[in-house]
Amino acid sequence: MEPQMIDTYEKAYVQILEIIKHMGEEYINKIPKKLLNFFEQNKDKNYIFKLDETKDFKGETFSSKTLGLLAMIESEYWATPEEKKILEKALAENEKKYQAQMRKKYNPDNIFKNKESKVEKVENTITLAEYKDSIFVKIKNWFKRTFFKVAKYRGRFYLSYNI
Secondary structure, X not given: OOOOOXXXXXXXXXXXXXXXXXXXXXXXXXXXXXXXXXXXXXXXXXXXXXXXXXXXXXXXXXXXXXXXXXXXXXXXXXXXXXXXXXXXXXXXXXXXXXXXXXXXXXXXXXXXXXXXHHOOOOOOOOOOOOOOOOHHHHHHHHHHHHHHHHHHHOOOOOOOOOO
Protein backbone atom coordinates (compact mmCIF):
# COMPACT_ATOMS: atom_id res chain seq x y z
CA MET A 1 0.00 0.00 0.00
CA GLU A 2 1.05 3.60 -0.45
CA PRO A 3 2.06 5.62 2.60
CA GLN A 4 -0.99 7.28 4.08
CA MET A 5 -1.29 10.04 6.60
CA ILE A 6 -3.76 9.00 9.26
CA ASP A 7 -4.76 11.57 11.83
CA THR A 8 -7.46 9.90 13.85
CA TYR A 9 -7.85 6.94 16.12
CA GLU A 10 -10.94 5.93 14.16
CA LYS A 11 -8.78 5.21 11.12
CA ALA A 12 -6.21 3.47 13.31
CA TYR A 13 -8.99 1.18 14.61
CA VAL A 14 -9.71 0.13 11.02
CA GLN A 15 -6.05 -0.76 10.54
CA ILE A 16 -5.93 -2.63 13.86
CA LEU A 17 -8.99 -4.70 12.96
CA GLU A 18 -7.51 -5.55 9.57
CA ILE A 19 -4.24 -6.65 11.17
CA ILE A 20 -6.07 -8.75 13.76
CA LYS A 21 -8.03 -10.51 10.98
CA HIS A 22 -4.73 -11.81 9.62
CA MET A 23 -3.52 -13.07 13.00
CA GLY A 24 -3.93 -16.60 14.29
CA GLU A 25 -6.85 -17.66 16.47
CA GLU A 26 -4.63 -17.97 19.56
CA TYR A 27 -3.79 -14.24 19.28
CA ILE A 28 -7.36 -13.15 18.57
CA ASN A 29 -8.68 -15.12 21.55
CA LYS A 30 -6.25 -13.37 23.91
CA ILE A 31 -7.74 -9.95 23.14
CA PRO A 32 -10.85 -9.16 25.22
CA LYS A 33 -14.07 -9.10 23.23
CA LYS A 34 -14.93 -5.79 24.84
CA LEU A 35 -11.84 -4.19 23.28
CA LEU A 36 -12.58 -5.71 19.87
CA ASN A 37 -16.16 -4.45 20.08
CA PHE A 38 -14.85 -0.99 21.01
CA PHE A 39 -12.64 -0.96 17.92
CA GLU A 40 -15.52 -2.16 15.76
CA GLN A 41 -18.00 0.42 17.08
CA ASN A 42 -15.63 3.38 16.90
CA LYS A 43 -13.89 2.70 13.60
CA ASP A 44 -14.18 5.07 10.64
CA LYS A 45 -16.90 3.55 8.46
CA ASN A 46 -15.72 5.42 5.34
CA TYR A 47 -12.05 4.45 5.58
CA ILE A 48 -10.98 1.28 3.81
CA PHE A 49 -7.68 -0.40 4.60
CA LYS A 50 -6.50 -3.70 3.16
CA LEU A 51 -3.29 -5.45 4.01
CA ASP A 52 -1.22 -6.45 1.01
CA GLU A 53 -0.68 -10.16 1.56
CA THR A 54 2.13 -10.28 -1.01
CA LYS A 55 4.22 -7.93 1.14
CA ASP A 56 5.88 -8.70 4.41
CA PHE A 57 4.32 -7.13 7.50
CA LYS A 58 7.35 -4.83 7.75
CA GLY A 59 6.71 -3.52 4.24
CA GLU A 60 3.38 -1.98 5.21
CA THR A 61 3.01 1.63 6.27
CA PHE A 62 0.99 2.14 9.41
CA SER A 63 0.13 5.30 11.28
CA SER A 64 1.86 6.12 14.54
CA LYS A 65 -1.45 5.68 16.36
CA THR A 66 -1.84 2.19 14.89
CA LEU A 67 1.69 1.26 15.95
CA GLY A 68 1.04 2.58 19.44
CA LEU A 69 -2.16 0.55 19.75
CA LEU A 70 -0.37 -2.55 18.47
CA ALA A 71 2.38 -2.04 21.06
CA MET A 72 -0.27 -1.74 23.77
CA ILE A 73 -2.03 -4.92 22.61
CA GLU A 74 1.31 -6.73 22.36
CA SER A 75 2.41 -5.75 25.85
CA GLU A 76 -0.96 -6.31 27.52
CA TYR A 77 -2.25 -9.47 25.84
CA TRP A 78 0.28 -11.26 23.65
CA ALA A 79 3.70 -10.84 25.27
CA THR A 80 5.27 -13.27 27.68
CA PRO A 81 6.74 -11.83 30.90
CA GLU A 82 10.24 -11.80 29.34
CA GLU A 83 8.94 -10.01 26.25
CA LYS A 84 7.12 -7.49 28.45
CA LYS A 85 10.40 -6.62 30.17
CA ILE A 86 12.09 -6.13 26.80
CA LEU A 87 9.21 -3.93 25.60
CA GLU A 88 9.30 -1.86 28.79
CA LYS A 89 13.05 -1.32 28.40
CA ALA A 90 12.64 -0.30 24.76
CA LEU A 91 9.83 2.12 25.62
CA ALA A 92 11.83 3.59 28.51
CA GLU A 93 14.87 4.05 26.25
CA ASN A 94 12.73 5.74 23.59
CA GLU A 95 11.25 8.05 26.22
CA LYS A 96 14.73 8.97 27.47
CA LYS A 97 15.85 9.81 23.93
CA TYR A 98 12.74 11.88 23.35
CA GLN A 99 13.17 13.78 26.62
CA ALA A 100 16.84 14.44 25.80
CA GLN A 101 15.85 15.85 22.41
CA MET A 102 13.20 18.08 23.98
CA ARG A 103 15.60 19.24 26.69
CA LYS A 104 18.20 20.10 24.06
CA LYS A 105 15.67 21.86 21.86
CA TYR A 106 13.81 23.81 24.57
CA ASN A 107 16.50 24.41 27.21
CA PRO A 108 15.90 28.00 28.44
CA ASP A 109 19.61 28.74 28.75
CA ASN A 110 20.30 27.71 25.16
CA ILE A 111 17.26 29.49 23.80
CA PHE A 112 18.51 32.85 25.05
CA LYS A 113 22.12 32.19 24.03
CA ASN A 114 21.12 31.32 20.48
CA LYS A 115 18.94 34.41 20.13
CA GLU A 116 21.71 36.71 21.28
CA SER A 117 24.07 35.41 18.63
CA LYS A 118 21.48 35.80 15.88
CA VAL A 119 20.68 39.42 16.69
CA GLU A 120 22.17 41.80 14.17
CA LYS A 121 22.56 45.47 14.68
CA VAL A 122 20.44 47.35 12.22
CA GLU A 123 20.87 51.04 11.94
CA ASN A 124 18.00 52.94 10.47
CA THR A 125 18.44 56.50 9.44
CA ILE A 126 15.32 58.49 9.91
CA THR A 127 14.93 61.66 7.99
CA LEU A 128 12.36 64.23 8.89
CA ALA A 129 10.16 65.23 6.02
CA GLU A 130 8.14 68.38 6.01
CA TYR A 131 4.47 67.58 6.13
CA LYS A 132 2.33 69.62 3.81
CA ASP A 133 -1.43 69.56 3.80
CA SER A 134 -3.10 68.74 0.52
CA ILE A 135 -5.38 71.25 -1.11
CA PHE A 136 -8.46 69.36 0.10
CA VAL A 137 -7.31 69.41 3.73
CA LYS A 138 -6.60 73.14 3.44
CA ILE A 139 -10.11 73.78 2.08
CA LYS A 140 -11.68 71.64 4.81
CA ASN A 141 -9.75 73.49 7.51
CA TRP A 142 -10.75 76.86 6.01
CA PHE A 143 -14.45 75.87 6.22
CA LYS A 144 -14.01 74.74 9.80
CA ARG A 145 -12.38 78.01 10.81
CA THR A 146 -14.95 80.12 8.95
CA PHE A 147 -18.06 78.36 10.27
CA PHE A 148 -16.66 78.16 13.76
CA LYS A 149 -16.09 81.92 13.78
CA VAL A 150 -19.58 82.61 12.37
CA ALA A 151 -21.26 80.40 14.95
CA LYS A 152 -19.22 81.92 17.75
CA TYR A 153 -19.92 85.48 16.56
CA ARG A 154 -23.68 84.94 16.53
CA GLY A 155 -23.60 83.61 20.06
CA ARG A 156 -24.56 80.16 19.01
CA PHE A 157 -22.37 77.19 18.89
CA TYR A 158 -24.10 74.81 16.48
CA LEU A 159 -21.10 73.08 15.01
CA SER A 160 -20.98 69.85 16.95
CA TYR A 161 -19.59 67.65 14.19
CA ASN A 162 -16.33 67.61 12.32
CA ILE A 163 -16.27 68.35 8.64
